[in-house]
Amino acid sequence: MSEDRDELIGRVALVLRGAPALSPDLDARIMARVRRESVPGTWRAAWTAVRRPRELHVSPLAALAVAAGIAGLVLAAAVLSPARRGVPAASLARALAPDSLTPVQFVLVMPSAESVALVGDFNDWNVGAQLLQQASAEGVWSVTVPLAPGRYRYTFVVNGNRWIADPAAPTTVEDDFGRPNSIITVAGRGT
Amino acid sequence: MVTAPDAELVRRVLAGEVEAFAALVERYRPRCARFAVHMLGDAADAEEVVQEAFLRAYRALPRCRQPDRFGAWLLRILANRCRTARASRSRRERLVLLDDGVVGMAAVAHPEDRSAWREAIAVALARLAPEQREAFLLKHVEELDYGEMAEITGAGVSALKMRVKRACERLRELLQESDVRGS
Numbered sequence: 001m002s003e004d005r006d007e008l009i010g011r012v013a014l015v016l017r018g019a020p021a022l023s024p025d026l027d028a029r030i031m032a033r034v035r036r037e038s039v040p041g042t043w044r045a046a047w048t049a050v051r052r053p054r055e056l057h058v059s060p061l062a063a064l065a066v067a068a069g070i071a072g073l074v075l076a077a078a079v080l081s082p083a084r085r086g087v088p089a090a091s092l093a094r095a096l097a098p099d100s101l102t103p104v105q106f107v108l109v110m111p112s113a114e115s116v117a118l119v120g121d122f123n124d125w126n127v128g129a130q131l132l133q134q135a136s137a138e139g140v141w142s143v144t145v146p147l148a149p150g151r152y153r154y155t156f157v158v159n160g161n162r163w164i165a166d167p168a169a170p171t172t173v174e175d176d177f178g179r180p181n182s183i184i185t186v187a188g189r190g191t
Numbered sequence: 192m193v194t195a196p197d198a199e200l201v202r203r204v205l206a207g208e209v210e211a212f213a214a215l216v217e218r219y220r221p222r223c224a225r226f227a228v229h230m231l232g233d234a235a236d237a238e239e240v241v242q243e244a245f246l247r248a249y250r251a252l253p254r255c256r257q258p259d260r261f262g263a264w265l266l267r268i269l270a271n272r273c274r275t276a277r278a279s280r281s282r283r284e285r286l287v288l289l290d291d292g293v294v295g296m297a298a299v300a301h302p303e304d305r306s307a308w309r310e311a312i313a314v315a316l317a318r319l320a321p322e323q324r325e326a327f328l329l330k331h332v333e334e335l336d337y338g339e340m341a342e343i344t345g346a347g348v349s350a351l352k353m354r355v356k357r358a359c360e361r362l363r364e365l366l367q368e369s370d371v372r373g374s
Contacts, residue, residue, distance in 0.1 A: 013331040020228040030245045039207050040252040124247050125271045128256040161347040
């Protein structure tokens with residue numbers, strides 16, 4: 001019976017491994033879009049990325065982002081105290097920069113963590129793109145990421161496989177698989 | 192066919208040789224297309240997310256920390272694009288997936304026809320929970336190990352094993368109901 005079952009799944013997999021019928025010019029269309037891009041990693045590409053239109057919330061969400069940053073700083077200070085040691089918490093803080101990119105500090109307090117990564121819309125959810133550094137023996141992890149104005153979903157990945165929304169972020173949404181995502185809105189200059 | 196390793200192709204792209212990216216597209220588009228079609232159940236949606244995934248990978252190429260594992264990195268981007276696409280069209284999908292009788296109907300229409308078997312599989316696959324479908328495809332169709340799957344999905348190995356197990360159980364249940372084997 002077990003072999004019959006495995007055989008059934010094997011035959012399902014065999015069918016699914018067949019090539020789907022998609023447009024024969026798909027590769028060409030992908031490369032046509034790629035060729036319209038600048039070479040990745042160049043200053044021109046960075047400038048293009050910064051200038052790329054994004055969803056921008058000016059008010060009241062912009063004010064909310066600032067409030068979240070301030071709240072995050074306060075919370076970070078609070079959880080750093082010995083009385084709060086060992087309590088999972090996180091904060092994000094932002095400081096206005098003179099250029100278009102705003103450095104945003106993401107902080108997670110988790111003494112039990114062996115590694116913490118930051119994933120989000122801004123790094124294509126790449127677990128290896130932004131690793132938090134352990135800033136203290138109390139388990140404070142942080143990383144600062146320059147972000148263009150816009151609204152981003154993000155989350156922390158602890159020990160490579162545990163997804164944790166930012167406890168200090170005011171807004172949390174679940175993705176399609178029920179995993180927690182936090183939301184940050186980075187305001188533009190003068191907003 | 193270009194046989195250069197992924198890491199070399201990535202290095203050449205970053206050095207300004209944009210056409211080296213075409214070799215990566217040729218190498219990984221079949222897997223990406225297959226995964227996206229089975230995740231989304233719609234060819235047009237799949238083509239869109241595959242294009243988007245390659246474009247995002249190209250833009251983010253300087254942040255690819257292990258260029259020798261470009262394929263896994265790309266698949267992670269694609270899996271996320273599929274989730275986003277699914278979320279945006281969830282209402283339409285609910286209209287397509289009618290009820291429990293759909294699998295049976297697809298199967299008995301032409302019981303001797305291999306296309307009925309394929310259709311029954313497609314409908315059964317679409318009826319899995321998204322995370323189970325993702326885990327099943329990565330394990331049994333893309334033949335990844337659980338470590339690679341964890342890296343791509345962000346889920347733990349034990350959770351992934353459970354998702355695969357439940358996906359297999361559900362598929363057996365749905366397909367054995369239909370009595371179409373495609374032999």
